[in-house]
Amino acid sequence: MSAHPRVVHNRRQTITALPLYYSGHLLKKSTGEKDFKSYYGELRGESLFLYKDDTQDTYSERLELAQLKSMELDSPYQKKMPTIFTLNLPTEEVHLKMDNADTGEEWRGYILTVVNREIPAKLQLLPGQMIKLGEVLVQENCRNPKLTRPPLPPRPMHLKPQSSQMPSCFLDVTRQEAEKMLEANPENGSIILRPSAMPKNYALTLRQKTSRGPVLKNYRVTSTKSGFVIELETPVTVPSLNDVLKFFLEKTEYRLCPYVDSQPYDTHILPSSAPECVSIPSPSSVAPPKAQVAPLLRSQTKEKLPPPPHKPDEGEYVVPDDSLDHNRKLAQLGNELRKALKTRRENIYSESGQDEADAYENEADRRASWTVQCGGPKA
The missing domain is CATH 1.20.5 (Single alpha-helices involved in coiled-coils or other helix-helix interfaces)
Incomplete structure (x- = not known):
């Protein structure tokens, strides 16, 4: 006879004191395994405990999600269709499968909220479910507060990363927007590097011509400490995003090219302004310098004026001084001529x-x- 769920829950609490945030049935497959195995999972804190069934007291496996790199959705969200997630952990990749798409969306919301300490922006959940996510976020922050570090001082200019490290075809767009841009403007390019739905990761969208017509493809690029991992059948690790772009160009024999927005061309020429000439003022416009003479007082001018000339009477004859001198000179000149x-x-x-x-x-x-x-x- 199986134990009551409450009894099982109390027994599991004696093993770990982590709070229970979410639980339910799911399927799990590790790297190298062919088939999914059924488990009963419990999300306690930042750990996912897997039990063979809901009556087992001790867990069979434990996944530490604190070091989760990314959680990718392998198939689009469709109701009444199974949902498969890929958890990229430092040591392995784990695939989780939920038979119900709504249940899968809840698992994704709780896992990302606990790991990233924020509620994902795009979740297809009901308002009541969003309220429960908010309560879980508050509880986890109180249980395990993240240490806040003071902001680092600004880095010197020679140590700052150059803008050339980001490829020119990197655009902050979604997957749907990137596909529309490539279909609407094929002359602008065929490769767009964009942010991934998972934080701190990237994705690459390309439009490739085939015999059946153009085909749109999307590739995941995971950011790791050792570099950027291109998620292919055989993963490829490159040191930078520029090398990611270079890898795709070489693999397609440079038949594809990075997407660059076309710049509009101007059809008008603005007249240039006339050069500034040095203006030389005309002589008439130059004001003459003012004499710096102190003004004279009226009392001083009256005292310094010369006396008025003597006016002769009407009957008095006045011989001018100039005529007397002239006659004297003529007489002297005549005497000198006679002697000569x-x-x-x-x-x-x-x-x-x-x-x-x-x-x-x-x-x-x-x-x-x-x-x-x-x-x-x-x-």
């Missing part, structure tokens, strides 16, 4: 050896003969 002529005449007579009287007579005879030849003296 007399000296010259004496020199001439002494050189010719004649007396002044003889010279005068000769001069008179010469003038008389010249007068007779000319017809007498003029009237």
